[in-house]
Amino acid sequence: MSDHSERKLAEAGEAADPNQLWLREMLAEExxxxxxxxxxxxxxxxxxxxxxxxxxxxxxxxxxxxxxxGGAFLAALxxxxxDFRPTGAQPLESHHILGLALLSLGLISALWLDTESFGLxx
Amino acid sequence: xxxxxxxxxxHSAFEQLVRLHQSRVRQFLRRLTAGDLExxxxxxxxxxxKAYRHLAGYxxxxxxxxxxxxIAYQLFVSDQRRRSKARLSPLEIEPAAxxxxxxxxxxxxxxxxxxxxxxxxERAAVLMCYQHDLTHEEAAAALDLPLGxxxxxxxxxxxxxxxIYAATKESA
Numbered sequence: 001m002s003d004h005s006e007r008k009l010a011e012a013g014e015a016a017d018p019n020q021l022w023l024r025e026m027l028a029e030e031x032x033x034x035x036x037x038x039x040x041x042x043x044x045x046x047x048x049x050x051x052x053x054x055x056x057x058x059x060x061x062x063x064x065x066x067x068x069x070g071g072a073f074l075a076a077l078x079x080x081x082x083d084f085r086p087t088g089a090q091p092l093e094s095h096h097i098l099g100l101a102l103l104s105l106g107l108i109s110a111l112w113l114d115t116e117s118f119g120l121x122x
Numbered sequence: 123x124x125x126x127x128x129x130x131x132x133h134s135a136f137e138q139l140v141r142l143h144q145s146r147v148r149q150f151l152r153r154l155t156a157g158d159l160e161x162x163x164x165x166x167x168x169x170x171x172k173a174y175r176h177l178a179g180y181x182x183x184x185x186x187x188x189x190x191x192x193i194a195y196q197l198f199v200s201d202q203r204r205r206s207k208a209r210l211s212p213l214e215i216e217p218a219a220x221x222x223x224x225x226x227x228x229x230x231x232x233x234x235x236x237x238x239x240x241x242x243x244e245r246a247a248v249l250m251c252y253q254h255d256l257t258h259e260e261a262a263a264a265l266d267l268p269l270g271x272x273x274x275x276x277x278x279x280x281x282x283x284x285x286i287y288a289a290t291k292e293s294a
Binding site (some may be wrong): 029034039044046114 | 133134137144148153166171174233249283287
């Protein structure tokens, strides 16, 4: 039988069984038992979650420490530190502002820090 | 259930989702990988893990099942590509059109061997539409194909399978 005739025959069969029951029956399978599959997925989710949180915490800890040290260092460079009075005789200088900005960044970092990883409550 | 996972990071709700869909996703991947159970289950685990990470991006405009199949198929294709590069897989060469002779008929006794006569896209489309009851629209979205392309893919795959099926029945 030629390819063309085979195709014609197949197409005629298609029309006779529009729902393709033969194919559905052939592909049908019994549902698979879970057999610990979902437990494995969950433990992977937990593991990856912990790893992500520790990485996140390390990054934020780095930012926090850098900002605190940098802020303290820059502020200490200025005259009159730590006896500094913004409204008094001493004018606020640019290094003070930079130092305060870095300190603020440090505090914001601390607030963003993943407290669960460190067991801290902020 | 999806909302509970996204909003409250509720792991028990996610476990319920996995339990609900694991059978279909694993069956789909087992047939895509031509019965390689270990590989299929690794890909299924990866599918659910990826789904967990991106569940917030699930728009809920279709069945969750078809969204999971879409992830599973993408992972299968990437894995297949990786294996082809490493020359590890016997499926690295797309199968040629089946020859319906005596030897071919002998090899085609199982559904799995019939499915290996199809290209991966055809296999995925047939499984989605006829084993897992997705509509053509849902299958097209899951495979990221235009609806017309999906329909002709399904038709071609069905004809190939029907030829093998008929030949098998004749020889039996």
